[in-house]
Amino acid sequence: MDTKVNKPYPEIKVTVPNETYGLMILDNVGGMNSETSAICQYIYNHSIAGEDFLELKKTFLNISMVEMHHLDIFMTLALELGLDPRWWSCLNDQCTYWSPSYLNYPNSLEEVLKTAIDAEYQAIDKYMYQASIIKDPYIVAILNRIIEDEELHIKVLKEWETKLVR
Template identity: 45%
Template sequence: MKLSSLVFSDPSPWPPIEIVSQNERYAAAMLSNIGACNSEMSAISLYIYNSLITKNFFFEIAECFHKISMVEMRHLNAFGELSVLLGADPRLWSRQNGRMQYWSPSCNHYPTIIGELVTNALNGELEAIRKYQAQAQWIDDCKIQAVLNRIIADEQCHVEIFRLILAELNGEALIQSAEYIEAEEESELTEDEYEPL
């Protein structure tokens, strides 16, 4: 695997971080993107951890996690800026069952076997894409939709990288199994993260 041949961020230009008007429901959705269990903060913290523990034996994979974490930091910042514009306090928190809950490192799973570690990351990217696509459908603000779609494009790059890594490590069978999240690793998402009340 040649790091120089990988695309960590979609080459399309970023739309401006703007909104049409303030909306409490949209603000709650953006907060969930920065501080829920399925969030940019979870991805960043997990990828930093993954980079640290793989560095000695899988240097190129560690570098991939490091580079992807930097892209996720840009996503975190974009969602944070949207939260502010929408009238929310951009702490690392989200609305869960009608209450604000702070993000916690316990949101993440921490497998240490290399194949499981990459599979876990792939599943997280697929779940993030599903979440952002759902938000882009119900949020009726073309400017927020543009940002969501631009972030989805980056996440799709990350999916391809993790699939490539898995193909090199373990072959096609593991890639197919990675598309399904095991029962014990089911998402802890609530409806608030997709379409807040």
């Protein structure tokens, strides 16, 4: 099952360095609802899924690899926008490093899938909001392309939810 839309990503570039946009993008790198959180959450999900669910484990691992590509894109964008692409988020001149406390640690596959689906919806909402605020067409194109992958993740996860939970 594909976990990445079969379509190229736009070139990673910006019109001009912009700290405000960079801070928004940094939150996608190291914020609570970030690609770093998504990667770590999917690796955790992969680890706890159990040997009876090898295909689901593989799905979690494959999604995490797509999220790693998104992280790489956002880190490159932050750099292009003039910021240090650390695993942190900055708000009101206060930078907070990413923490594993941002993750959910569910105990059942039902909760694992529900949490993963909810996180994908949150990422889409966040990226759509950013795309509505950011006036750089290159960044907006990248956000919109990443949204397509996140929408596919929801579809894949809902298929698993239907198979296993309902």
